Amino acid sequence: MATKVVERKPLSIWERSYLPQIVGGLKITFKNMFKPTVTLEYPEERPEIPPGYRGVPTLVRDPNGREKCVSCQLCEFVCPPKAIRITPGEIPEESESRHVEKGPQEFEINMLRCIYCGLCQEVCPEEAIWLQDIYSFTGYSREEMVNDKQKLYELGGTLPDPYYKWDRKKQAELEGNPHH
Amino acid sequence: MSDQPDNLITINLNGKDVQVEPGLNIIEAASRFGIEVPHYCYHPHLSVPGNCRMCLVEMGMPGKDRATGEPMLNDDGSPKIMWVPKPVIACATKIAPGMHVSTESDVVQKCREGVMEFLLVNHPLDCPICDQAGECRLQEFATDYGRGHSRFVERKNVKPKRTRIGPRVMLDDERCILCSRCIRFCNEFIGKPILGFTERGSYSTLTTFPGKELDDNYSLNTVDICPVGALTSTDFRFKMRVWFLKETDSIDTESSVGCNTIVGSREGKIHRITPRRNDEVNDTWMPDSGRMLYKQVEADDRLTAYSIAGKPCSGEEAVKAAAELLLQGQGKVAVVGSGRLSVEEQFLLRKISEVLQSAPTYAVARYGEADGKLISADRNPNVRGALLTGMIGNLPEEQLEDLRKKLESGEVTHLLAVGEDLAEAGIPAELLKQAQVVYIGTRHCDTCQHSKIELPLLTVFEKSGTFVNQQFRLQKFNQAVPGPAGTLFGLSTFTKLYAALTGESPYAPSPAAIWTHMAEEIAEFSGLRYQDIPKTGKVLDGSRFDKLPFREGASLHFTPAAETANA
Amino acid sequence: MDFILENPLILALIKSLLVVGVVMGMAAYAVLAERKVCGWIQGRPGPNRTKLPLLGDLPIIGPFLTRLGIFQPMADGLKFLVKEEPTPGHVKRFYYVLAPIVSFIPAMTTMTVLPFGLWKTADGVQPLVLANIDIGILFILAVSSLGVYGIILAGWASNSKYPFLGGIRASAQMISYELAMGLSLLPVFMWFAPETGGSLNLFNIVQAQGNHYWNVIPQWTVFFQPLGALIFLVSLFAETNRAPFDMPESETDLVAGFNTEYGAFKFGLFFLGEYTHIIIGSGVFVALFLGGWNLPWIGLPAGILGAVLSVLVFLVKTCALIFLFIWVRWTLPRFRYDQVMNLGWKKLLPLAVANFVLYLILIALIES
Structure with missing residues (x-):
């Protein structure tokens, strides 16, 4: 590699006294004192959460109120710190979403383990698990930090669904075989 | 290699001469050399119907002059291979001396892609809820040989999803790829022709004989051999995904036969028992009763202290x-x-x-x-x-x-x-x-x-x-x-x-x-x-x-x- | 009432309590100022939460004072008092407890000889000072340098490595800069010898600075001895252990230096001592170089109004200097230890000697 010799001008006595630099520094800090603050007064002011933010993972329902999770357990498999624990179950016969067949009986995310990597959201084939905009999640005990299914749906709420995959499937079932 | 039998025959597999014992079909012969020929309907312990068409390979024999019986030779002196003009199914083709087989040629790849596309036309996107996911041949071959996207714009076929065909077996007809393994198992191993196809074309449906159900003590083997998730075990249904299961070799203790089994457990809890292939004891089968023995581990009357x-x-x-x-x-x-x-x-x-x-x-x-x-x-x-x-x-x-x-x-x-x-x-x-x-x-x-x-x-x-x-x-x-x-x-x-x-x-x-x-x-x-x-x-x-x-x-x-x- | 005012002992007591109160209050608010100014320089608001129940609830004023952090020092002080006071098991207990006291008392003692105003009556001019002694500046130099013993003692008594290193650095630094400091002061006293009669009394020095040359230029020392003022200021920074000379503390490499093992009230004493040092140091600089309570071209009126005005002027100048201390701290990075030694011995000391010789010749020339 070619080396380039940089010419360095020798410092004058005045410069070597360090005083001009001190004065320069003092000028800058003095100017800074009158600039507006850049901080956020946290509990009253809240940061604006950018889209795609990875907050607390939650479970969501589709606009018709159907729980989207079918407990395929891919998130449980992919979760690097093993924070997710699902007990799969069959959807009872009398349920409206009976045609989905499978749903989580219990769904737990241990927020003490979660590292907010978002792999669960990425892997979910049903778009049922979302890392939404909750950025401060606290509790007083270990138990409190384990989100169960009910809590996860409370936090998650409802998200729009572009496909309605299962509803279309149910409709097809009702309409019968298209092949003639 | 002194312990090899001396009646080996030589075939050419993907351009390489290999020696293999006679009497095998191409699937078995290729598997001896680590080459997998994808297949659905073929099962080593059942008869060969050749209906899934997934195992198509190219095959050819060295040519012989019809008049003289002399081997036909290329210009460079090597034997001239008379390739069969259309691919053949590897399951129903027995190997013969000098046979040339190609399992990876472009034609074979195209065939597999085509068969996969037809199989997937009406296959539902059930993988997230399907118990077979993770050990599903359709899933595996779709990733290996499938197109990756569907050209099928029409609506998929609708069939019954939750049919009980026996006390321990559930049928999802939409997932069925009509390989007929379960039918052959009933006919050949159980000896009772309980299952069969009815209807035709895309209406084809697996059903039990009217008034009968699949209640034999070997019924769960149909679930094991089903290459997709059409037949599922009522006991294991929706219990655990198979990729979580730690598989341990075990023995069925219910009788002195000693069926070889695989115990699937996760975190100290056993979820299912499946047979392990041992051609000198139990082939690939085991009785249903032996699969329930794991319940003694957490039985109510278990002595634990x-x-x-x-x-x-x-x-x-x-x-x-x-x-x-x-x-x-x-x-x-x-x-x-x-x-x-x-x-x-x-x-x-x-x-x-x-x-x-x-x-x-x-x-x-x-x-x-x-x-x-x-x-x-x-x-x-x-x-x-x-x-x-x-x-x-x-x-x-x-x-x-x-x-x-x-x-x-x-x-x-x-x-x-x-x-x-x-x-x-x-x-x-x-x-x-x-x-x-x-x-x-x-x-x-x-x-x-x-x-x-x-x-x-x-x-x-x-x-x-x-x-x-x-x-x-x-x-x-x-x-x-x-x-x-x-x-x-x-x-x-x-x-x-x-x-x-x-x-x-x-x-x-x-x-x-x-x-x-x-x-x-x-x-x-x-x-x-x-x-x-x-x-x-x-x-x-x-x-x-x-x-x-x-x-x-x-x-x-x-x-x-x-x-x-x-x- | 007359009895009380006429009894010199009681009068002295009241005066000293008043002075101690003011200095302590200033120290407390210097801490607040430090945090506020630091915040502003760094683009933060600084402490703005602490609120007194009644005063803080007043309309407009309450929130304003709260946002200014006016109540913060009370919370800080209360915290130092009520915190649990742990003593690590490995310390030398007696000296460990003694150290903060040794560091705090000299800081408070120096204030006694510092004049902070004047009282003009018909009989003449009275200095406002606790002890108007003739050797004022010597007393200040002598007592304030005792403060370093507290730091050395803390470093040694803590019996652990970071405080030990902090103590060593403090002692070396004190010795190095005291020489330059003393030498930079000599020309000041020589310069005013005609007015003061060669006295070392601080009040006389301040009074002498009230005159004007040719009735135009105020006779403040800083105007005609800038180099001496600079040397004194730099030495003052070093003596008070302020950034960029905060070697004994240097939280980044020595954790917290000599006070690593201290907490709660004992740490509070160190803390208060440091800020008292800054206030007294600023006061001395104001008295010696910035004309004390003198205003350029304006004479102070006689009587109580003049006294109050003089004190105010002195305080304003002192506060400006405290601000300079804070400002410099949040501007300059800390020196390396060898750089500190280098500057003290190889730069400031020769410079101070040169300064001294220069003014010696100059004064001799003027007088002849």
């Missing part, structure tokens, strides 16, 4: 107390072992009974009806092990008349019952009450109520060891899940008891360590090491017991010695 006179205690205390109690009755002790214990446990029990100078050790026989397939009449998995180790000298009885008499006469005052309920084996309660009983068992039973000391015994899923099946085949099983919390590990209940009785501890509580002792003492085991026992088992010399009237009749891969002699 040590106790002395009804008071809970630690394992060490219980062993020490048991040794003291048994030593008090030295000379008047009877040991009742079991044909359900592993070979190692039976050996240690023999050693313990020798220390106690007990009468000949008893065992309890269990007999049931043999089905001629994979359930034999002897319902103890390891009676031959008990004979080989010398725990018992003769075939066991169902009722312990001899022991009852000895108890009545006072010849026996102390009892060590291992894995057997004495009350069930014909010892009345009042006799048990008088005797000093140490009970080591997996479950609470009537004997427990009269026993002074109780020690939990590990089930077959919680320990490693060996069984000897009806063929005198020594088969290994491995520990799948840990025992109940607080119980002694592996063989240590027995080694510690031996140590407490004698004051010395020559035996380490691992099967490998016990095997070094057994190989020295038992002629049939000499030269054997635990770690050398192959996965498919090792047949031992059982000629020492030729005279014994074993009750087993003929079953899959087994002909009784008596019948062989007659024939």
Whole structure:
């Protein structure tokens, strides 16, 4: 590699006294004192959460109120710190979403383990698990930090669904075989 | 390669000459060399229908001049290959000398892609809820050979999703790819043509014969061989995804056939048992009843804690107390072992009974009806092990008349019952009450109520060891899940008891360590090491017991010695 | 009432309590100022949460004072008082407890000889000072350098490595800079010898600075001895252990230096001592170089109004200097230890000697 010799001008006595630099520094800090603050007064002011933010993972329902999770357990498999624990179950016969067949009986995310990597959201084939905009999640005990299914749906709420995959499937079932 | 048979034939596989035994089809021949030919309908233990078309390969033979019979040669002198103009199915094509096979050519790739596309046209996108996901051939081949996207814009076919075709089997018709493996299994193995296709074309549906259902004791094998998730087990349905299951090699303990199994467990909980291929014992099948045996691990009557006179205690205390109690009755002790214990446990029990100078050790026989397939009449998995180790000298009885008499006469005052309920084996309660009983068992039973000391015994899923099946085949099983919390590990209940009785501890509580002792003492085991026992088992010399009237009749891969002699 | 005012002992007591109160209050608010100014320089608001129940609830004023952090020092002080006071097991207990006291008392003592105003009556001019002694500046130099013993003692008594290193650095630094400091002061006293009669009394020095040359230029020392003022200021920074000379503390490499093992009230004493040092140091600089309570071209009126005005002027100048201390701290990075030694011995000391010789010749020339 070619080396380039940089010419360095020798410092004058005045410069070597360090005083001009001190004065320069003092000028800058003095100017800074009158600039507006850049901080956020946290509990009253809240940061604006950018889209795609990875907050607390939650479970969501589709606009018709159907729980989207079918407990395929891919998130449980992919979760690097093993924070997710699902007990799969069959959807009872009398349920409206009976045609989905499978749903989580219990769904737990241990927020003490979660590292907010978002792999669960990425892997979910049903778009049922979302890392939404909750950025401060606290509790007083270990138990409190384990989100169960009910809590996860409370936090998650409802998200729009572009496909309605299962509803279309149910409709097809009702309409019968298209092949003639 | 001196041990290779000399009748090998040479075929050319993907441009490479290989030697393989004759009589195989192309799928089997290719698999010998690590080449997988994808297939759905073909199954090594069923007939070949050739209806899935997934295994298409290109095949050709060296050409011969019709007039002269001379081999046709290329310009460079190599034999000219007359390729079959269309691909052939590898499952139904037997290899022949000089055959050229191409499993990776462009034509083959195009064929697979096309077949996959047709199969996936009506296949539902059920993978997230499908129990087969993770071990689904359709999933695997779709990733390997599929297009990756669908050109099918019409609506998919609709078929019934939840049909109960048997007490243990559910059918999802939409997922079915009409490979007919389950139909052939019923026809050929069960011998009852229960299943069949009705309708035609895209309406084709798998159904049971009207008024019948798939309730045979081998029905769950259809679930195993179903290449997709069309047939699912009611017991395992929606319980756990297969990729979480830790697979452990085990043995079916319900009879002396000793089907090879795989135990699927996750975090100490067993979720299912499936058969493991062993072409000399059970092929790829196993009975449904054997698949439910894992429930004994978490059964309600499972004995999980040590106790002395009804008071809970630690394992060490219980062993020490048991040794003291048994030593008090030295000379008047009877040991009742079991044909359900592993070979190692039976050996240690023999050693313990020798220390106690007990009468000949008893065992309890269990007999049931043999089905001629994979359930034999002897319902103890390891009676031959008990004979080989010398725990018992003769075939066991169902009722312990001899022991009852000895108890009545006072010849026996102390009892060590291992894995057997004495009350069930014909010892009345009042006799048990008088005797000093140490009970080591997996479950609470009537004997427990009269026993002074109780020690939990590990089930077959919680320990490693060996069984000897009806063929005198020594088969290994491995520990799948840990025992109940607080119980002694592996063989240590027995080694510690031996140590407490004698004051010395020559035996380490691992099967490998016990095997070094057994190989020295038992002629049939000499030269054997635990770690050398192959996965498919090792047949031992059982000629020492030729005279014994074993009750087993003929079953899959087994002909009784008596019948062989007659024939 | 007359009895009280006429009894010199009681009068002295009241005066000293007043002075101590003011200085302590200033120290407390200097801490607040430090945090506020630091915040502003760094683009933060600084402490703005602490609120007194009644005063903080007043409309407009309450929130304003709260946001200014006016109540923060009370919370800080209360915290130092009520915190649990742990003593590590490995310390030398007696000296460990003694150290903060040794560091705090000299800081408070120096204030006694510092004049902070004047009282003009018909009989003449009275200095407002606790002890108007003739050797004022010597007393200040002598007592304030005792403060370093507290730091050395803390470093040694803590019996652990970071405080030990902090103590060593403090002692070396003190010795190095005291020389330059003393030498930079000599020309000041020589310069005013005609007015003061060669006295070392601080009040006389301040009074002498009230005159004007040719009735135009105020006779403040800083105008005609800038180099001396600079040397004194730099030495003052070093003597008070302020950034960029906070070697003994240097939280980044020595954790917290000599006070690593201290907490709660004992740490509070160190803390208060440091800020008292800054206030007294600023006061001395104001008295010696910035004309004390003198205003250029304006004479102070006689009587109580003049007294109050003089004190105010003195305080304003002192506060400006405290601000400079804070400002510099949040501007300059800390020197390396060898750089500190280098500057003290190889730069400031020769410079101070040169300064001294220069003014010696100059004064001799003027007088002849």
